[in-house]
Amino acid sequence: MLENQVKQEAIFKKNISLKLAEIILYIGDVSPNILESTKDIIYEKSIQIYNRYQSFSSYEKESKLDSALHRLSKMVYISLSPPKEEPKPASPTILDKEEKTDNKQQKIIKKLSTKVENMNKNIEDLLEEKRKLKEELKVLNNEKKAREANLTVQEKEINKLKKELEYYAKNDLSKDQINKLIPFLIKFLKQPRTIMEIKIALAKHNFPVTDLNFLPIFYELQKCTNLKNTDLRNPNLYHVEKIKEQTNEVFHIDLPESVTSFDCLFITDEHISKIDDNLKNYLQQLEEYAYAHEISMIFHLGDTFDITKEDIKSKYFVEHWLNVCQEYQDLFTRKEIMHYILGGNHDSNALNNFIDLLAFLENNASNIKSLGYINAQIIFNQENYISVHHPHGYILHGTNITDSSYIKKYLKDYYETMHISKEDSYLNLFGHFHCNMLNLKEGYCMLPSFKYGVCIKAYHLKIFFKKDLTIDSIHLIPLVYTNRFYQDGIIPYQKRIIKNL
Secondary structure, eight states, X not given: OHHHHHHHXXXXXXXXXXXXXXXXHHHHHHOTTTTGGGHHHHHHHHHHHHHHTGGGOOHHHHHHHHHHHHHHHHHHTOOSSOOOOOOOOOOOOHHHHHHHHHXXXXXXXXXXXXXXXXXXXXXXXHHHHHHHHHHHHHHHHHHHHHHHHHHHHHHHHHHHHHHHHHHHHHTOOOHHHHHHHHHHHHHHTTSOBOHHHHHHHHHHTTOOOOHHHHHHHHHHHHHHSEEEEEETTEEEEEEEEOOXXXXXXXXXXXXXXXXXXXXXXXXXXXXXXSOOHHHHHHHHHHHHHHHHTTOOEEXXXXXXXXXXXXXXXXXXXXXXHHHHHHHHHHTOOOTTSEEEEEEOHHHHGGGGGTOOHHHHHXXXXXXXXXXXXXXXXXXXXXXXXXXXXXXOSOOOTTOOTTSHHHHHHHHHHHHHHHTOOGGXXXXXXXXXXXXXXXXXXXXXXXXXOTTTOSSEEEEEEEEEEOTTSOEEEEXXXXXXXXXXXXXXXXXXXXXXXXXXX
């Protein structure tokens, strides 16, 4: 029984030995250098197995095992020397441990010191910021106090204005009241006055004047008078001065370069003392004619108003004529049509009473422009012009106004005053004479009165331009009125210009 067990154990061990040999041979055949790093271990284990189980191996198997071990040794260069052990690091001594501990403590202390320094710096920055914030807070508190004080002042001012506004709403000045104030102020301001004196005087005459409505009154006064400061050293003193005629004005009309013709209307001597239905109808129909023919300019050649020297003595002179001006400008409803008004001798009579009605119209209506008084030049494109005139003074009894000598003398004086020659003005148009007469040889035309003309009341001028934008010719078209304006023929005119060399 025991023998059988020993034999089985021997067979088992022998099989293990043979298996190991086969594995070693396989490894050697496949990759002889793969076990270089572990060759000593494999060799040692192989010898141990070989020696231990040699007695159980047959001769054949023993030879095979020897051959395998020998081959393995040649293939993987098995060394019989034991593997070299790497030297182990020396164990740290107590001194080394203490030195490391000191270094670690020093690093910790340094790190903590750096943190403390940073914290101190942050504290300083925070204190500086706190100081700045205190200063800013102080400034803001001062601004707050100043704003509160200003707010208090403004609230008082607002309350004052509210009271004045309520008073002004109850005592609002109408246009009629302002017109009553202006005549009074013109008379009162013939002597230098202060603002306070003006207000007191208005209050005595029961005019409800406040700080709010006094400025509009003053503004309206400036539109039609020559309001001045009496003395630059005392600018609070005001007075009105007589108004001088602005004569020989020059007005430019710039037309597009592509223009070939230009249309405009001319009327004169309307002699308005009040706005009646006939005048209203005439002027409205004139605007309708202009609108239908795409005409944007109407020229009035003087004596728009029928003011006589006797009228100036009237107590209600200024009040009346300001009302007339207001009604007159309201007649021109087509705001795209401009009205250019030349002052005549009757219009200038108002200047002697410290009022300029043409200036009042210009400042109150956007579609009315003053051309000054007596004479004016209307220049087209900086090159050509026509002149308009309204001579002052009466025509002596017995004077033949159809005699060109009178007009020639008048034009000669005008040319000398303007430093121009006869050739410079393409055409001269006259108001004042209340007649319809053309002297195209001398280059002038007298227009009939718009009010008193029997048939012809206006002229339509069509001005033709050359390529260089100089005037080539003019068509004078008389306009006759029945129930509307219509054309009564065409009178062509081309000036023969002879320039002095």
